[in-house]
Amino acid sequence: MERYETLAYDTALSTLVAVLIYVLVKLSVDGYRHWRARARVLVVGSGPVGLTAALIAARSGKVQRLVLLEERCRTALLARPQQIALDSRSVRFLLGLGVDFDNMEGCWHNEHFFTKVGVFQEYLLSLLEKRKQELDIQIHLGTKFTEEYLKKIPTSEFPRVIVVCDGSCGESSSVLGISSDYIVESCNAYGANAALERADQRQVPTPEIRAHSLYFDLSAYGVEFASSNKEAQGLQSSALKSGSHLKIYGTFRNRYMALACPMSDSKVVKFLRHTPNSSVAALTLG
Incomplete structure (x- = not known):
């Protein structure tokens, strides 16, 4: 009886050791992979x-190593006065990345967060700086992405993933041998922008002002509507149905206005296409 007990004990012990060895080997292999x-x-x-x-x-x-390249120096990068508006969906996404909006300069309006682009960039840069203790992160400001830069990277350290975020006018894609021809999807609208700078005001972000389904009286430009004219009534109805959109945003110092008109063949939209260049820039923004 004692012999069977000893055999069972040895078998259980051997099985336990084998399982432990298997688990350790698997964990090591998985960790290495x-x-x-x-x-x-x-x-x-x-x-x-x-x-x-x-x-x-x-x-x-x-990520084993993360390298961030920016052509502009830090001062030029963070001094941008343009405003960025983050909707509720973007806010929830950024909260998941550790962004604390309570510690960022800006303001809330209708579940949107408004701040300057430079402020937003500076905050994200600070988050990346904090991650340097856990990950190999290299931030190179004032460094342009060129063929010469790529040639200096050793083969063993060449990045496996390159993410190009240099804007629609960037030239980084050509450095990688990628065609600069992009598929452009039309939003079926015409747009115009105007800007006003008031040097006596501070760079404090302000909530956006939006107006939708607008009708513009362009009689000063030769477009008139008469209620007795059926054709004119049809054009007016078309203009009202197209619903132009107006947005005023920015800071107290830099104010911007964006006008979007849905694409159509009405005379109103055709006139709006040609008049912004000569008239929008003269508008005064409140």
């Missing part, structure tokens, strides 16, 4: 999109 699977990532451009992409990569746990 995970380490090997981590990618070296290069992000070109440190605008809001580029910085957000870099922050997502840094928090993914799948």
Whole structure:
């Protein structure tokens, strides 16, 4: 009886040791594979999109090294006065990335957060700086992405993933040998922008002012409507149905106005297409 007990004990012990060895080996192999699977990532451009992409990569746990390139120096990058508006969906997404809007200069309006582009970029840069203790992150401001830059990277350190976020006028794609021809999807609308700078005001973000389904009286430009004219009534109805959109935004110092008119063949829209260049710039924004 004692011999069977000893045999059972030895069998159980051997099985336990074998299971432990298997688990340790599997964990080691999985860890090594995970380490090997981590990618070296290069992000070109440190605008809001580029910085957000870099922050997502840094928090993914799948990046071995993250390099961020920006052609502009830090002063020029963070001094941009333009305003950025983040809707509720964007806010929820950024909260998941660790963005604390309570510690960022800006204001709330209708579940939207408004701040300057430079303020938003500076905050995301600070988050990336904090991640340097956990991850190999290199931020190179004032460095342009060129063929010479790529040639200087050793083959063993060449990035597996390159994310280009240098704007619609950027030239980084051509450096990678990618055609600069893009598929452009029309939004079926015409647009115009105007800007006003008031040097005596501060750079304080302000909520957006929006107006939709607008009708513009362009009688001063030769477009008149008469209620007795059926054709004119049809044009007026078409103009009202098209519903132009107006948005005023920016800071107290830099005010911007954007006008969007849905594409149509009405005389009103045709006149609006040709008049902004000579008249919109003269508008006074409140």
